[in-house]
Amino acid sequence: MDTAERLIRSTQELLRDRGYVGTSPKAIQQHAEAGQGSMYHHFTGKADLARAAIERSAAELRAEAQAALATDGTALDRITAYLRREREVLRGCPIGGLAQDPEVVASPQLRQPVHEMFDWLRGRLTEVIAEGRDRGEFPDSLDPDAAAATVAAVVQGGYVLARAAGSVEPFDNAIEGVQSLLGASFRH
Amino acid sequence: MDTAERLIRSTQELLRDRGYVGTSPKAIQQHAEAGQGSMYHHFTGKADLARAAIERSAAELRAEAQAALATDGTALDRITAYLRREREVLRGCPIGGLAQDPEVVASPQLRQPVHEMFDWLRGRLTEVIAEGRDRGEFPDSLDPDAAAATVAAVVQGGYVLARAAGSVEPFDNAIEGVQSLLGASFRH
DNA sequence: GTCTATATACTGATAGAC
DNA sequence: GTCTATCAGTATATAGAC
Numbered sequence: 001m002d003t004a005e006r007l008i009r010s011t012q013e014l015l016r017d018r019g020y021v022g023t024s025p026k027a028i029q030q031h032a033e034a035g036q037g038s039m040y041h042h043f044t045g046k047a048d049l050a051r052a053a054i055e056r057s058a059a060e061l062r063a064e065a066q067a068a069l070a071t072d073g074t075a076l077d078r079i080t081a082y083l084r085r086e087r088e089v090l091r092g093c094p095i096g097g098l099a100q101d102p103e104v105v106a107s108p109q110l111r112q113p114v115h116e117m118f119d120w121l122r123g124r125l126t127e128v129i130a131e132g133r134d135r136g137e138f139p140d141s142l143d144p145d146a147a148a149a150t151v152a153a154v155v156q157g158g159y160v161l162a163r164a165a166g167s168v169e170p171f172d173n174a175i176e177g178v179q180s181l182l183g184a185s186f187r188h
Numbered sequence: 189m190d191t192a193e194r195l196i197r198s199t200q201e202l203l204r205d206r207g208y209v210g211t212s213p214k215a216i217q218q219h220a221e222a223g224q225g226s227m228y229h230h231f232t233g234k235a236d237l238a239r240a241a242i243e244r245s246a247a248e249l250r251a252e253a254q255a256a257l258a259t260d261g262t263a264l265d266r267i268t269a270y271l272r273r274e275r276e277v278l279r280g281c282p283i284g285g286l287a288q289d290p291e292v293v294a295s296p297q298l299r300q301p302v303h304e305m306f307d308w309l310r311g312r313l314t315e316v317i318a319e320g321r322d323r324g325e326f327p328d329s330l331d332p333d334a335a336a337a338t339v340a341a342v343v344q345g346g347y348v349l350a351r352a353a354g355s356v357e358p359f360d361n362a363i364e365g366v367q368s369l370l371g372a373s374f375r376h
Numbered sequence: 377g378t379c380t381a382t383a384t385a386c387t388g389a390t391a392g393a394c
Numbered sequence: 395g396t397c398t399a400t401c402a403g404t405a406t407a408t409a410g411a412c
Contacts (some may be wrong), residue, residue, distance in 0.1 A: 017290060018209070018290045019207070019209060019288070019289070019290060021206070021207060021209050021210040022209040022210075022289075022290055022291070092288060093348075095352075096345075096348045096352070097288050099348045099349075099351040099352040100207065100280055100285050100288040100289075100348070100351065101207070101210075101288075102205060102206050102207060102210055103210070105351050105354075111352070111354065114352045115352050115353055115354065117352075118349055118352045118353065118358070119353070122349075122358065139372065141368075141372065142368070142369075142372070143364070143365065143368065145361055146361050146362070146364040146365035146368060147365045147368070147369070148361075148365075149346075149349065149358050149361035149362040149364075149365055150342055150361075150362045150365030150366045150369065151365075152345065152349060152358075152362070153341065153342045153343075153344075153345030153346045153348070153349055153358075153359075153362035153365075153366075154338055154341045154342055154345055154366075155341075155345065156341075156344070156345030156348040156349065157284075157340065157341030157342055157343065157344030157345030157346070157348070158337075158341045158345070160284045160287045160288070160341070160344040160345070160348070161287075161306055161310075161337065161340060161341055161344065163287040163288065163293050164283075164284070164287040164299070164302045164303050164305075164306045165303055165306065165307070166293075166299065166303065170306070170310065170337050170340075170341075171341075173333055173334050173336075173337035173338075174334070174337040174338045174340070174341035176331070176334040176337075177331065177334035177335045177336075177337055177338030177339075177341075178338045178341075178342075178366075178369075180329075180330070180331065180334060180335070181330075181335070181338065181366075181369040181370065181372075181373055182369065184327065184329065184330070184369075184372070184373045185369055185372045185373070
């Protein structure tokens with residue numbers, strides 16, 4: 001693995017565990033076993049490297065979400081597959097966590113890939129839910145946009161509750177709840 | 189307002205806008221118009237002051253949530269009042285945002301008030317939902333613990349989506365979705 | 377491409393005068 | 395209670411040798 005690649009992957013880890021504000025160039029260099037000069041040769045600075053790392057994490061997350069949502073079965077099965085996919089819950093979401101970082105939110109460069117990832121996710125969830133509704137799996141009264149936002153929000157909020165509690169339990173509970181509500185919305 | 193009070197309130201603002209890692213003692217002193225010596229006279233250090241500020245924010249949030257949940261009406265009305273209460277969404281949740289801060293989560297002293305606030309909130313939501321179910325407003329199949337976690341998570345996740353998007357829209361969408369799902373879960 | 381040297385500003389405190 | 399002085403360490407680079 002070359003130096004630029006090690007720098008990007010190290011930055012992905014550190015951004016997830018420490019946020020952007022909490023991650024120093026020095027810490028990145030040590031984690032990547034790269035010198036100061038190396039880092040500034042490959043990237044113009046901390047923000048430039050962070051942008052590369054965030055884009056990488058967003059692409060990875062998108063691929064994993066897509067894998068779950070592209071499975072066979074009813075819309076509810078596919079949403080459930082997404083909700084239940086493996087996560088290191090107590091580490092927080094690699095992308096969602098950045099939405100709380102003041103400097104990420106303040107910088108168009110850094111916020112953009114975060115924004116795009118969530119726009120894509122909500123769009124994809126909306127499609128799956130709309131397909132299910134069209135097949136009669138959900139009532140016509142269900143608004144796919146709103147339900148998609150709710151599903152995405154429950155996952156992100158689940159991370160917050162779990163980290164606050166120091167336990168995965170509230171995350172699992174929240175997922176269970178939204179699954180149940182979606183299931184119960186089936187025509188009766 | 190005395191100096192200690194100004195320090196606490198300034199720290200509440202800065203913790204919300206910059207997180208714990210992103211907030212320096214110097215920034216707090218400037219915001220509070222207090223000297224270095226003053227701050228270290230009233231508090232043992234940054235962590236001690238942050239703890240006081242977090243406890244204060246948690247108490248305020250609890251009071252506001254309680255005000256919404258203690259209203260008259262059906263359980264769904266009360267949950268809706270909580271979901272729809274005024275919030276400065278793009279600033280993030282004063283308490284939930286801290287659950288993403290690495291040093292808050294790593295420190296038992298700092299995490300405790302965050303943890304307690306969410307435990308209280310989930311408990312209170314669970315009570316309201318269980319009351320509604322007992323009155324036949326929700327189906328017996330609805331699990332109050334899971335639904336409460338879902339409601340709390342949607343709000344926290346709504347903040348994340350909104351900050352990522354730089355717009356309140358995804359927050360409002362997510363709230364709308366969970367409200368709809370809860371409403372649709374009424375016995376048919 | 378990588379290394380070491382250097383630089384300015386900030387971080388989070390402590391010490392002691394007033 | 396508040397002020398100023400001081401401090402070792404870190405943040406985020408830039409410069410130039412190799």
